Amino acid sequence: MTQGQGPILRVENICKMLGGKKILNSVSLSLNKGELKVLIGPSGAGKSTLLQCINFLIPPDRGQVWLEGTEVQHHRKRDLYALRQQIGMIFQDFNLFDHLNALENVSIALRKVKKMGRSAARERALAQLEQVGLGDKITLYPAELSGGQKQRVSIARALAMDPKIMLLDEPTSALDPELIGEVLSVIRDLARGGMTMILATHQIGFARTLADEVLFMEDGRIIEQGPPAELLAPNARTRSRDFCSKLDELYEENL
Amino acid sequence: MDTAFYTDLLIPALNRGLIMSIKLIIPSGILGLMLGIVVGTLRTFGHPVLRKAANGYTAVFRGTPLVVQLFMLYFGLPNLGIYLDAYSAAVVGFILCSSAYHSEYIRGGLLSIKHGQVLAAQSMGFSTFKTMCHIIVPQAVRRALPGCGNEIIYLIKYSSLAYIITCIELTGEGKIIATRYFRFTEVFMVIGCYYLVLVTFVTAGLHKLEEKLQIPGFGTIG
Ligand SMILES: Nc1ncnc2c1ncn2[C@@H]1O[C@H](COP(=O)(O)OP(=O)(O)O)[C@@H](O)[C@H]1O
Ligand SMILES: [Mg+2]
Numbered sequence: 001m002t003q004g005q006g007p008i009l010r011v012e013n014i015c016k017m018l019g020g021k022k023i024l025n026s027v028s029l030s031l032n033k034g035e036l037k038v039l040i041g042p043s044g045a046g047k048s049t050l051l052q053c054i055n056f057l058i059p060p061d062r063g064q065v066w067l068e069g070t071e072v073q074h075h076r077k078r079d080l081y082a083l084r085q086q087i088g089m090i091f092q093d094f095n096l097f098d099h100l101n102a103l104e105n106v107s108i109a110l111r112k113v114k115k116m117g118r119s120a121a122r123e124r125a126l127a128q129l130e131q132v133g134l135g136d137k138i139t140l141y142p143a144e145l146s147g148g149q150k151q152r153v154s155i156a157r158a159l160a161m162d163p164k165i166m167l168l169d170e171p172t173s174a175l176d177p178e179l180i181g182e183v184l185s186v187i188r189d190l191a192r193g194g195m196t197m198i199l200a201t202h203q204i205g206f207a208r209t210l211a212d213e214v215l216f217m218e219d220g221r222i223i224e225q226g227p228p229a230e231l232l233a234p235n236a237r238t239r240s241r242d243f244c245s246k247l248d249e250l251y252e253e254n255l
Numbered sequence: 256m257d258t259a260f261y262t263d264l265l266i267p268a269l270n271r272g273l274i275m276s277i278k279l280i281i282p283s284g285i286l287g288l289m290l291g292i293v294v295g296t297l298r299t300f301g302h303p304v305l306r307k308a309a310n311g312y313t314a315v316f317r318g319t320p321l322v323v324q325l326f327m328l329y330f331g332l333p334n335l336g337i338y339l340d341a342y343s344a345a346v347v348g349f350i351l352c353s354s355a356y357h358s359e360y361i362r363g364g365l366l367s368i369k370h371g372q373v374l375a376a377q378s379m380g381f382s383t384f385k386t387m388c389h390i391i392v393p394q395a396v397r398r399a400l401p402g403c404g405n406e407i408i409y410l411i412k413y414s415s416l417a418y419i420i421t422c423i424e425l426t427g428e429g430k431i432i433a434t435r436y437f438r439f440t441e442v443f444m445v446i447g448c449y450y451l452v453l454v455t456f457v458t459a460g461l462h463k464l465e466e467k468l469q470i471p472g473f474g475t476i477g
Contacts, residue, residue, distance in 0.1 A: 057374050081380040089378035095371035098472050098477050099394045109379040142473025154375070161379055 006039060007034045007195055009165055014053050016220075017044075023049050024060070025220040031165065031198065033152050036191045038207040038228070040240065041217035047200040048092075050217070051167045054198075055087045056080055068164070085113060086160030090168040094150040096142040096157075101136035102149075103138040106157045114161070126158040132186050148179030155186055166190070169197045190226040202246045208232055216240040265432055265445060267462030270430030279342070279424055280413045280453075283349035284407050290350060291357020291403070292396065296387055298367040309358070310457055316355035321416055322347050323436055329420040345417035353410050353469040364395030397473050411453055425449055 008031035016024040017148045023046050031037055039047050052058040054065060056074040067086065073079045090202055097105050106125035110116040116124070129138055132152040142150055151171055158166060171187065172180040184206055191197065191210050201207055207214060208228045214229070216224040222233060224240050231240045297309040316324065329344040339347065368391050376386040396403075418427025426446060433442035 027461060055378055057377055076381065081382060084378055085380035087378070089375075093372060093373060095375035097372055097375070097394075098368075099397065099470055108389060109376075109381065112385055115379045119355070141471040143470075157375075158379070194334075199373070255343050 002147050006067075006070055007031055009054070010066040011054055012064050012154050013051065013247045014060045016053060016058065016060050016067075018049070018050055024053065024198040026063070026209045027220070027222055028063075029198075029215060029225075030224065031196060033196055033212075034194045035212045036195075036197045036199060036210055037215055038244065039198060039212045039217060040202070040204070040207065041214045042243065045217040046220040047217055049220075050192070051089070051169050051198065051200060054167060055084050055089060057089075078154060081113075083192075085161055087163060088163035088166040088170050090151070090154055090166065090171045092159055092170040093174050094142075094147070094154045094203075096145075096150055096154055101139050101141050102134060102145065102153045102156075105142070105153055106160050109157070110160055124160055125156070131154045131159070133182070146179060147175045148183060151175065151183045152186055155183075155190075159190075164194055166197045167202070170200050171203065172201065187213045202247055204232070204247055207239060214240060216243065260436070260438075263446075264436075265442060266426040267289060268432055268446060269425060269449060271343035272423065272425035273453075275342075275381075275422070275424040275428075276333055276411075276453070279345055279349065279417055279422070280411055281352060283346050283414065284410055287350045287410065288357050288403055288407070291406075292361050294354055295358035295361025295365060295395075296392060296400075299362050300387060300391075301385070313355045313358055313438075313472075316352050317359075321348065321352050321413055322419060324352055325420050341417070341420050341422035344420055345414075345422045349410060349414060349417075352413075353406055356406045356409075357399075357403050360399040360406065361395055363402070364397070364399035365391060367398050368394050378475060381396075394473075397468050397470065400461070400465055400468065404465075405460065407457060408454055411457060412450060476477035 009031040011030070012028045014024050014027045028049055029037070038210060039050070040046055042178075047103045049058055053060040053063075056065075058071070059074065063183060064076075064182075065083075067083060069160060072083050074083070089131050103125050106128055107121040110121035110124055111118065114121075126135070126138060129135055132155055134152055137149060138146065140151075145153065155171075158192065169188065172183050175183065175209065180203070184203065187197075187199070190208060199207070199211075208220070210222065211228050213225060214228045218239065224238050231238050232244055233241070259287045286364065294309045294312060299315065301309060325344060325348040328339060328348050330340060332339060332344075372390055373386055377383075378389045381390070383452075414424060415426035417424050423431070429442050429446040433439045
């Protein structure tokens with residue numbers, strides 16, 4: 001397969017058992033360069049597990065991952081570390097390094113993984129933090145940042161590695177409602193800038209406007225997938241549609 | 256009061272002993288803590304085989320009296336063809352023993368660090384080793400520092416056991432004089448004061464270190 005033609009990421013037949021339960025049941029997906037696919041589905045569906053199988057934070061029991069047409073040999077440590085540098089990951093609860101300030105959080109992987117010099121790493125980290133609107137917060141530690149700021153630092157940290165793909169696992173689910181907007185706006189900018197992404201989220205409105213495709217996951221399988229306009233259309237008879245209207249109702253109740 | 260006993264005899268001897276004590280304490284304290292960090296990390300995140308080994312190590316060195324360990328090192332090892340002088344045997348014994356205790360504080364510190372940070376580091380291509388070195392251990396050490404400091408204070412006092420294997424340090428020098436002149440109470444009171452001063456200095460140093468390593472979100476110190 002030639003590069004640039006096929007999908008940038010292809011995941012095939014991923015299976016994972018955890019605690020004697022089938023958490024992922026033969027999941028496949030593929031992602032073209034510049035695409036944003038949104039992963040929705042009830043809590044416990046296996047979204048986080050799927051995303052973590054893609055970069056082998058959770059090694060799948062079966063299945064393959066291809067990055068730019070090359071199958072990932074995740075048993076080779078060197079290949080695995082190289083793969084992970086190319087796939088940025090954003091977590092629901094940020095997972096910033098608590099002993100490092102915002103700037104160091106972003107620069108440490110540049111220095112220790114990419115072997116960049118101290119000042120080059122610093123410059124890059126600074127630019128990345130400015131991009132997410134945190135140029136004036138670089139010396140603050142995670143304990144001194146709001147949730148929204150923490151998530152933006154974590155996005156800057158992932159972007160600094162120049163990933164080809166970003167996996168975002170419910171990046172706004174741990175945030176107070178008034179802080180969701182600032183994080184979504186960073187993600188929107190990324191999408192418009194052509195970043196290739198898989199986004200697990202319950203922000204259906206956001207998904208509807210930006211997603212190229214919606215993947216609906218339940219009980220460890222992707223049971224529906226398609227463009228949001230089809231899957232989530234008001235008259236669509238899909239599980240995705242049901243699920244989303246339930247979320248909408250919940251949201252309205254909260255208003 | 257007979258001041259000559261103090262100025263000409265006791266104080267010079269104790270000062271000599273104090274220097275030996277410090278020579279025992281400094282390498283034991285530093286290397287003991289470093290080994291403790293390694294052992295604690297292996298016990299928590301190591302390969303299962305290494306984990307077992309490190310647990311066994313800790314069980315042995317926490318489970319047997321330090322005197323027995325020192326005797327083994329000084330009198331037992333020569334049977335295996337390994338000869339340590341009294342000073343080296345004492346330092347090795349202190350390092351091994353204190354690292355076993357340090358490892359427990361470090362383990363507590365490691366377990367208090369959220370696993371998500373491991374995932375975050377690995378998602379950027381950190382190897383397990385680099386994750387430990389740059390992300391997890393620096394935080395765990397900060398959390399373990401009060402406990403490790405406690406262990407170093409203990410070390411200052413149990414360093415007195417070195418005289419039992421003929422490495423004559425502060426307590427040893429004092430004991431020789433006390434026995435020869437049969438003046439136990441006053442000699443040991445002065446020795447006590449020496450240790451008190453030593454511990455006070457080290458406590459202040461540890462406090463300074465805690466302050467230096469202080470980071471928002473890692474608890475506060477007065
Ligand atoms: N380490 C584990 N051991 C056993 N079960 C697990 C483990 N991790 C996740 N699970 C289970 O896997 C299912 C899917 O989890 P997850 O991928 O986190 O779902 P989602 O992100 O869609 O909410 C859940 O039912 C969860 O309880
Ligand atoms: Mg999840």
